Amino acid sequence: MTTHIMPTYARQAITFDRGEGAWLWDMAGKRYLDAIAGIAVCNLGHAHPAVHRALCEQSGKLLHTSNLYNIDLQARLADQLTTLTGMDNVFFCNSGTEANEAAIKLARKFGHQRGIEAPVILTMDKSFHGRTMGAMSATANAKIKQGFAPLLPGFIHVPYNDMAAIENALQSHPDIVAILVEPIQGEGGVNVPARDYLNQIRALCDRHQILMMLDEIQTGVGRTGKLMAYQHNDILPDVCTMAKALGNGVPVGACLARGIAADVLTAGNHGSTFGGNPLACAAALAVLDSLQQSDLIADANTKGQLISAQISAKTQNKAAIVEIRQLGLMIGIELNRPCGELVGKALQQGLLINVTADNTIRLLPPLLIDQSQITQLTDTLSALIDEFTR
Numbered sequence: 139m140t141t142h143i144m145p146t147y148a149r150q151a152i153t154f155d156r157g158e159g160a161w162l163w164d165m166a167g168k169r170y171l172d173a174i175a176g177i178a179v180c181n182l183g184h185a186h187p188a189v190h191r192a193l194c195e196q197s198g199k200l201l202h203t204s205n206l207y208n209i210d211l212q213a214r215l216a217d218q219l220t221t222l223t224g225m226d227n228v229f230f231c232n233s234g235t236e237a238n239e240a241a242i243k244l245a246r247k248f249g250h251q252r253g254i255e256a257p258v259i260l261t262m263d264k265s266f267h268g269r270t271m272g273a274m275s276a277t278a279n280a281k282i283k284q285g286f287a288p289l290l291p292g293f294i295h296v297p298y299n300d301m302a303a304i305e306n307a308l309q310s311h312p313d314i315v316a317i318l319v320e321p322i323q324g325e326g327g328v329n330v331p332a333r334d335y336l337n338q339i340r341a342l343c344d345r346h347q348i349l350m351m352l353d354e355i356q357t358g359v360g361r362t363g364k365l366m367a368y369q370h371n372d373i374l375p376d377v378c379t380m381a382k383a384l385g386n387g388v389p390v391g392a393c394l395a396r397g398i399a400a401d402v403l404t405a406g407n408h409g410s411t412f413g414g415n416p417l418a419c420a421a422a423l424a425v426l427d428s429l430q431q432s433d434l435i436a437d438a439n440t441k442g443q444l445i446s447a448q449i450s451a452k453t454q455n456k457a458a459i460v461e462i463r464q465l466g467l468m469i470g471i472e473l474n475r476p477c478g479e480l481v482g483k484a485l486q487q488g489l490l491i492n493v494t495a496d497n498t499i500r501l502l503p504p505l506l507i508d509q510s511q512i513t514q515l516t517d518t519l520s521a522l523i524d525e526f527t528r
């Protein structure tokens with residue numbers, strides 16, 4: 139491997155050559171079952187024909203013109219997204235961290251419009267919102283921020299899934315203008331909050347007239363069994379960010395706003411050279427169209443429950459599993475010990491998994507994973523958990 143790539147990633151010693159659906163093949167032709175989907179990106183699996191077709195057609199027609207001009211596909215994607223999500227408008231960018239930067243800027247300007255000179259955004263312990271300076275400052279996870287001070291001021295963190303902590307913070311910090319929260323914490327350990335957590339946050343934001351901002355970068359685009367995770371709660375946020383699976387591998391990010399939040403950012407306030415270019419929008423439109431024409435989102439929770447049930451049933455060392463947390467095809471299996479080593483052991487067995495928060499196996503398979511692949515996944519993983527914890 140070249141030493142000319144900056145060593146910012148601790149990579150597995152493997153290179154993939156091609157993929158199809160939930161399968162990947164390495165350079166030597168060995169086949170792997172992908173239960174991580176590029177970290178919740180390839181929800182439609184690899185080499186999806188509709189995405190492939192859209193990219194081929196669009197790249198032969200027009201790749202990029204810039205946001206100096208109208209972009210027909212961007213307008214169509216914005217129409218689709220707002221119809222499907224209940225939001226009012228969209229700012230397009232190229233990644234999750236950029237989508238959150240747009241949300242942070244929106245919240246700060248919203249605060250200034252209300253006469254607050256130093257607006258504060260409330261975020262949650264163990265949160266992850268990205269790696270740029272703003273999104274990293276919003277992130278509570280200390281490891282992510284270490285070495286990069288001075289951070290951006292204007293963020294405070296309270297424990298996740300703790301309404302009293304949010305209420306206390308709102309009492310003692312009158313300058314809070316927004317709450318930014320993940321509907322399920324992904325990097326933080328697949329933490330699933332109380333069923334009505336988002337409803338309660340919505341009510342509190344309404345009462346205090348502050349913005350409810352949801353980071354749906356990992357949970358969005360069907361991952362949890364609804365297009366957006368907040369749709370489980372029948373609420374609408376004021377701001378919502380998405381990226382990852384929106385392009386199924388083509389970089390697209392979006393910051394969606396609604397109501398009082400929709401008119402905050404105006405001409406000259408924000409921008410992106412690539413954001414919402416024709417190629418990215420063609421991919422995202424193909425993704426949304428394919429999801430709508432299939433039962434993949436509707437079936438995600440049944441498949442996720444099946445995986446969780448099979449892992450519980452097949453793992454003999456029951457004591458090794460502290461808890462399985464799951465919504466749709468977002469699954470965290472917390473073990474009673476650090477288990478990062480399992481990633482390499484699973485790879486040797488032809489299975490791609492991830493470990494987060496040290497002791498939680500995270501599964502984010504493509505939504506099109508089928509019954510026999512689920513059986514293979516749970517057979518392999520349960521045996522690995524037993525062997526590892528024996």
Ligand SMILES: Cc1ncc(COP(=O)(O)O)c(C=O)c1O
Pocket residue numbers: 177233234235236238266267268269320324325353354355356381382
């Ligand atoms: C909840 C959440 N927010 C933000 C990000 C950052 O997204 P990106 O890596 O596309 O910048 C991630 C990435 O894992 C995420 O899971």
